[in-house]
Amino acid sequence: MEANPRSTGRLPAAFLTPGSSSFVDFLAEQQPDMLPGKRTLPTGQGVIEAPHGTTIVAATFPGGVVLAGDRRATMGNMIAQRDIEKVFPADEYSAVGIAGTAGLAVEMVKLFQLELEHFEKVEGAQLSLEGKANRLSTMIRSNLGMAMQGLAVVPLFAGFDLDRERGRIFSYDVTGGRSEEQGFAATGSGSIFARGSMKKLYREDLTEQQATTLVVQALYDAADDDSATGGPDMARRIFPIVTVITDEGFRRLSEEESSELARQITERRLEQPDGPRAALL
16 A cells, blocks of 8 residues: 555555455555556567576475575576575475566465465464465466566475474465375476476485485586576586475574585485486495
């Protein structure tokens, strides 16, 4: 809502009227043009060139889930940014990794964070993990018009389910279709290579340390075959963002932890260029 310099300082009546616990619904009713999917693009310009985020991976382990992403953003065949952040906490027990049009994706994540915070304040309780996944699905579906013009957002959502006491992963398509993934998942341009890597290495009894090593290894393998995925950059000290979500909440690995994982995997690959399995054993 726009500020009124002549106002008495009171909030507009819309802010004081009981309604939905969804902030997105409130915004759609009061100022729909602020929603990403409600904006119109200029006609006759074809597909807009914009920075795109690429590969996001996730894997569950007994006690939680790991969500990680590389740091490269591309625009066509150019590297638009080398150190973009693609993994964000959604709330205390969940996180979102973004692939697709970077600007829209970051804006959608911020709106999703606000949506969850608004619900908790209005209802006095957190949404279930299933409910969070459904809310994100609705937001992606509302962006379908943009997606049809080449500005798609395809995130990966992961969190710790307090009711089921385990980590869970949800993937999406551009229409907002939601699927729960078992064990591991990947999205983005390098996902086919990352998924192949995790398929060989994943076990249900991985420790937290092994799970974090697994996702960094998968990103390394994706970067080896997909030019849009950035591998560990030792010279610039740019390493994948790795997050862990357990019953204790969301935690992002420090740069020292991420760099050590990248160093171990790089050295192991130099010793065994045709087989990454030893990195987990």
